[in-house]
Amino acid sequence: MPITELQISGYRSVTGLVLPLDQINVLTGPNGCGKSNLYRSLYLLTMAAQGQFARAIADEGGMPSVLWAGSRRKGPVRMTINVSMDMLTYEISSGLVPSDPEFDDPFKLDPRIKEENVWFRTGKSRQVLLERATSTAMLRDSEGNRTSYPMTFSETESILSQLKEPHRFPQLSALQQELRQWRFYHHFRTDPDAPLRHPQIGVFTPVLSHDGSDLAAALMTITRVDANDIQEAVSYAFPYSRLIVQADSGRFSFGLSMPGISRPLDARELSDGTIRYLCLLAALLTPRPPTLLALNEPETSLHPDLLEPLARLIVKASHSSQIWITTHSLALANYIESYSGTAPVRLEKVDGETRVIEEDY
Numbered sequence: 001m002p003i004t005e006l007q008i009s010g011y012r013s014v015t016g017l018v019l020p021l022d023q024i025n026v027l028t029g030p031n032g033c034g035k036s037n038l039y040r041s042l043y044l045l046t047m048a049a050q051g052q053f054a055r056a057i058a059d060e061g062g063m064p065s066v067l068w069a070g071s072r073r074k075g076p077v078r079m080t081i082n083v084s085m086d087m088l089t090y091e092i093s094s095g096l097v098p099s100d101p102e103f104d105d106p107f108k109l110d111p112r113i114k115e116e117n118v119w120f121r122t123g124k125s126r127q128v129l130l131e132r133a134t135s136t137a138m139l140r141d142s143e144g145n146r147t148s149y150p151m152t153f154s155e156t157e158s159i160l161s162q163l164k165e166p167h168r169f170p171q172l173s174a175l176q177q178e179l180r181q182w183r184f185y186h187h188f189r190t191d192p193d194a195p196l197r198h199p200q201i202g203v204f205t206p207v208l209s210h211d212g213s214d215l216a217a218a219l220m221t222i223t224r225v226d227a228n229d230i231q232e233a234v235s236y237a238f239p240y241s242r243l244i245v246q247a248d249s250g251r252f253s254f255g256l257s258m259p260g261i262s263r264p265l266d267a268r269e270l271s272d273g274t275i276r277y278l279c280l281l282a283a284l285l286t287p288r289p290p291t292l293l294a295l296n297e298p299e300t301s302l303h304p305d306l307l308e309p310l311a312r313l314i315v316k317a318s319h320s321s322q323i324w325i326t327t328h329s330l331a332l333a334n335y336i337e338s339y340s341g342t343a344p345v346r347l348e349k350v351d352g353e354t355r356v357i358e359e360d361y
């Protein structure tokens, strides 16, 4: 189910944004305009579906930190993320723990889910599948009957992640599965002690881990499924070079043989940019493409010559997955536009708020 529209309000610098989405989406703009905030808003949905919403908010500094810190608006202080896919719309709205002057609550940085809704749209009508207020929830079952949620539930987590008896709520269950399968990459660890730089026990790995730590196993898996594709992509990015992936008593390692160098360079010897590019290759050539693949600032520490090959890979991956790219690099955005025909969405910050720059035609 591709995402057709994303709406966000009250989240960091994103006070109110409606973004219709395509098969390939490139969001670009200067530093600090809110690119990563938009990427994180999608990531929060996947975390919500996994029951990790409070954890994700804590990783960002807690609820007070993620709420829009600019001038106070009318109405309750809320952060709302709303996503539409096919005929389903999911919305989650959260705010602060109510303050109590008598009691210093140690959990005051927690999010409180204030509302959560799922609608099923057909034509102009829409049917409510889930309606949650702070501590009550109504779900519609497969027979079309409204039932109230039978158990107590966590106020910091989505109902979607706490769905009991999924067979009774097939659409909600499908939505939960869908959001959980989105795939995100925003940081590949490439320092000298990074696990990916050292040989490691490998297993069949069709999906590279979020930090790239199982890169050797992911590369081994891709070469096993179809070695041509990845070797072509490697030699296109690094002319006359060849990827070497080896298994030594179950320990996997990788390296690159390059022109003018008498032996392959191993993972400890390759530059950060080269390793990061190999991570991107493994993420984009996955034998198990996700419905949504999101990359935050993939150009970080890449040599400028790698942007064009990266754009090709991204456009190719968009044949199997919906793609979301946030990038500071206009060159990358332009290459992607020239190969896909899809123009980037340009962002700016006005009075502290992230806005889409409307193009003049």
Ligand SMILES: Nc1ncnc2c1ncn2[C@@H]1O[C@H](COP(=O)(O)OP(=O)(O)O)[C@@H](O)[C@H]1O
Binding pocket: 011, 012, 013, 014, 029, 030, 031, 032, 033, 034, 035, 036, 037, 038, 064, 065, 066, 067, 068, 069, 070, 352
């Ligand atoms: N709670 C908040 N309220 C308002 N603005 C915020 C909040 N948190 C962060 N910001 C703004 O978000 C910007 C960072 O956005 P980010 O998405 O990281 O930018 P980039 O486009 O560089 O990825 C900062 O410049 C800051 O002004």
Ligand SMILES: [Mg+2]
Binding pocket: 035, 036, 037, 297
């Ligand atoms: Mg950023």
